[in-house]
Every structure is written in C-alpha cells, then in structure tokens.
Amino acid sequence: MPLLVLGQGRDLATERGVECPGELPAPSNPGLVERARAAKAALGNTVFILGHHYQRDEVIEFADVMGDSFKLAKEAAARPDAPYIVFCGVHFMAESADILTAKHQRVVLPDLAAGCSMADMAAIGQVEDAWDDLAEMGVTSDLIPVTYMNSSAAIKAFTGRHGGTVCTSSNARTAMMWAFDQRGGAEGWGKVLFLPDQHLGRNTAVRELGLSLEDCVVFDPHKPAGGLTREEVSAARVILWRGHCSVHGRFSLEAVEAARASIPGVMVIVHPECQHEVVQAADAVGSTEKIIATIAAAPDGTSWAVGTELNLVRRLATMFPKQHIAFLEKSVCYCSTMNRIDLPHLVWALESLVAGRVVNQISVDPDVAKWARVALDQMLALPGETSKD
Numbered sequence: 001m002p003l004l005v006l007g008q009g010r011d012l013a014t015e016r017g018v019e020c021p022g023e024l025p026a027p028s029n030p031g032l033v034e035r036a037r038a039a040k041a042a043l044g045n046t047v048f049i050l051g052h053h054y055q056r057d058e059v060i061e062f063a064d065v066m067g068d069s070f071k072l073a074k075e076a077a078a079r080p081d082a083p084y085i086v087f088c089g090v091h092f093m094a095e096s097a098d099i100l101t102a103k104h105q106r107v108v109l110p111d112l113a114a115g116c117s118m119a120d121m122a123a124i125g126q127v128e129d130a131w132d133d134l135a136e137m138g139v140t141s142d143l144i145p146v147t148y149m150n151s152s153a154a155i156k157a158f159t160g161r162h163g164g165t166v167c168t169s170s171n172a173r174t175a176m177m178w179a180f181d182q183r184g185g186a187e188g189w190g191k192v193l194f195l196p197d198q199h200l201g202r203n204t205a206v207r208e209l210g211l212s213l214e215d216c217v218v219f220d221p222h223k224p225a226g227g228l229t230r231e232e233v234s235a236a237r238v239i240l241w242r243g244h245c246s247v248h249g250r251f252s253l254e255a256v257e258a259a260r261a262s263i264p265g266v267m268v269i270v271h272p273e274c275q276h277e278v279v280q281a282a283d284a285v286g287s288t289e290k291i292i293a294t295i296a297a298a299p300d301g302t303s304w305a306v307g308t309e310l311n312l313v314r315r316l317a318t319m320f321p322k323q324h325i326a327f328l329e330k331s332v333c334y335c336s337t338m339n340r341i342d343l344p345h346l347v348w349a350l351e352s353l354v355a356g357r358v359v360n361q362i363s364v365d366p367d368v369a370k371w372a373r374v375a376l377d378q379m380l381a382l383p384g385e386t387s388k389d
C-alpha cells in the first residue's frame with residue numbers, strides 16, 4: 001500500500017491519508033474561537049460534541065463531554081435528543097458511536113484523515129484470510145476472537161460473526177477469561193485470537209492471567225500462514241495479531257530507567273498498549289481513565305512519569321499542579337491522527353451544520369453494524385466495568 005500524505009489523496013482500505021473535502025478556515029484566522037462559540041450556540045441542543053482525552057486543548061474547550069472512546073460512544077447513545085454528534089476523536093470511535101446511537105442521529109468526524117494506525121494494521125481481508133489459514137491448521141473450532149475497541153467496524157463485525165467479543169483496555173482480562181470459558185476455561189483447551197494490538201493482548205495474557213510468554217504466538221499477516229507452523233499454533237493459548245499503537249509502542253525500557261535515575265521517588269505509570277518490557281518495569285498500568293484516577297487520588301507532591309499520549313499528559317500536569325508530572329519519553333509522542341482534528345476542522349464542521357449541511361458523516365454499513373453490535377453487546381454483558389483506552 002503506498003504511503004499517503006495525511007489529508008491528501010484517497011485510499012478506502014485505510015483510515016489514514018484520506019482527503020477531507022471542504023473549504024476550511026485558515027489556522028491563523030484570529031476569529032476561530034469566536035466562530036466556534038457562535039456556531040455551537042446557534043446549534044444549541046441539536047449538537048453534542050464529544051472530545052477524546054488525546055485531543056488538543058483548543059478542541060477540548062468545545063467538548064460537552066471528555067472521555068475515552070467507549071465512554072464517549074455511550075454518552076452519545078444517552079443523548080438521543082441530539083440529532084448531530086460531532087466526534088472529536090478518530091474514525092473507529094465515530095464508527096462505534098454510529099453503531100450505538102439511534103438511527104436518527106448522525107455522527108460527524110471533523111477530519112476524515114483522523115484514523116488510527118493500529119486499527120489500520122488489521123484490514124478485514126487480512127483477518128478473513130488469517131481465519132482461513134487457522135482453519136486449515138485445524139484450530140478454529142477452539143478459537144474465539146477478541147477484538148480491542150480500537151479496531152474498525154468490519155473487524156468488530158467479524159468478531160461478532162465468530163462468537164467473540166469486543167474489549168477495552170480496562171476489561172481485556174475479563175474478556176479474555178470469558179473467551180477461554182467458551183471453550184474449556186483458562187485451564188482448558190480454548191484459544192483466543194486477539195486483535196489488533198499484540199501488546200495489550202500479551203500484557204493481558206501474561207500479567208493479568210498468569211500465562212507465559214511461550215503461550216502467546218504472533219500472527220504476522222504479511223507472512224504466509226502468519227509465519228507460524230501448525231505445531232506453534234496448536235500449542236499456543238493466545239494468537240496475537242501483529243498490530244500495535246504507534247504512540248504507545250514508542251515508550252522504551254530505557255526511558256523507564258532514565259526516569260528512575262533522574263526523578264527521586266518517581267512512580268512510573270503506563271498504558272497497557274505499551275511493550276511488555278515497559279509494562280513489566282512500570283509501577284502501575286492502566287487505561288487513560290485509570291491513569292487519570294490514579295494520579296487524582298495520589299497524595300500531593302507525588303512524582304509521576306506518565307507513558308501515554310502527550311496531549312493528555314500535558315493536561316494532567318495542568319489539572320494536578322500539586323503533583324510533579326513528567327512525560328516518560330524524551331521524544332514527542334502525540335497521536336498524529338488524533339491531532340488532525342483542530343479548530344479549523346471543528347469550525348468547518350459546526351458552521352456546515354448551522355448552514356444545514358452534514359459534512360463528513362460516518363455511516364456504518366447496516367450488515368456490518370448488526371454484527372459489530374453483537375460483539376459490542378457481548379462486551380456489555382461481561383461482568384465488571386467497561387471503560388477504555
């Protein structure tokens with residue numbers, strides 16, 4: 001697949017690099033904040049603006065609610081009086097909101113180039129081919145797919161069709177336990193196909209469920225039969241898809257060691273999308289909601305090195321000035337696709353709605369939505385809480 005410059009060109013097989021049509025105001029326009037305020041006021045209760053934790057402050061200022069992707073989709077579903085949902089996040093989140101909201105609600109993604117590189121690493125054709133390979137190796141009768149919320153609607157639908165569940169970074173343990181229980185329990189013979197984030201899958205299996213690293217194999221969609229032998233697949237308990245988050249995957253063990261060496265008494269807290277060695281070296285691991293709650297509950301004067309997206313870490317430092325909050329890596333780790341949503345795109349989306357035009361509507365195919373809903377409903381039926389990302 002050729003690489004596309006963000007915001008230019010069109011490739012329907014990827015969430016990234018698709019064009020965003022429309023006449024956008026210039027980023028230097030000094031009236032953008034006033035225009036956003038005016039458009040939002042004109043729309044009143046007809047619009048509900050959702051802001052993911054990783055969004056820029058200039059966008060978060062206009063959000064009616066801030067949260068992780070699953071919380072935001074549920075918030076949208078709880079507001080059926082709002083015909084327009086403006087989702088300041090990325091494409092798979094807007095898809096989930098479209099699936100979970102009522103038919104009359106229309107979900108808008110201010111920039112269509114706001115995709116997710118992790119979600120792109122599991123294309124539906126690749127996953128269907130992988131399932132065929134695994135069927136040839138004779139393991140699919142014991143195999144339950146579990147897909148992370150950070151996947152396309154098509155992958156969620158695949159999961160629903162094959163009797164699996166969606167999970168979040170908060171409930172991945174419960175989801176994996178449930179999946180094993182469908183085929184003989186954690187001590188039994190069942191297997192999990194975990195999509196698309198190998199790190200969350202590995203961290204869950206090894207840290208949370210006590211399986212060994214040898215119980216996990218990685219299916220590489222770019223290699224014949226995933227690069228695995230029949231024996232390897234038969235012996236494995238968890239088949240991890242070869243995907244990762246391009247933001248959280250950058251945090252390194254060296255950065256954890258450097259933080260410990262340079263900040264006395266520092267606590268390292270990271271997201272479970274980080275590499276296994278980083279998660280093992282950290283003091284605490286959790287979803288964005290858990291990271292926020294942990295720092296909020298800590299005594300004043302505590303020092304934290306935080307391994308998650310930079311917009312959120314900077315906001316945490318502002319929210320909790322009595323804590324010492326440092327970013328774990330030396331290099332900048334913004335989610336570049338999240339950052340596609342900026343004030344010019346938000347103004348354009350809102351002013352278009354004021355003018356009666358729905359731009360960049362995210363609309364999931366009804367059959368895909370039906371099966372994705374099956375996997376999402378299965379997640380909602382899991383015991384315990386369901387916050388994520």
Ligand code: SF4
Nearest residue numbers: 116117118245247335
């Ligand atoms: S932070 Fe990672 S998983 Fe989240 S949207 Fe960005 S690339 Fe995707």
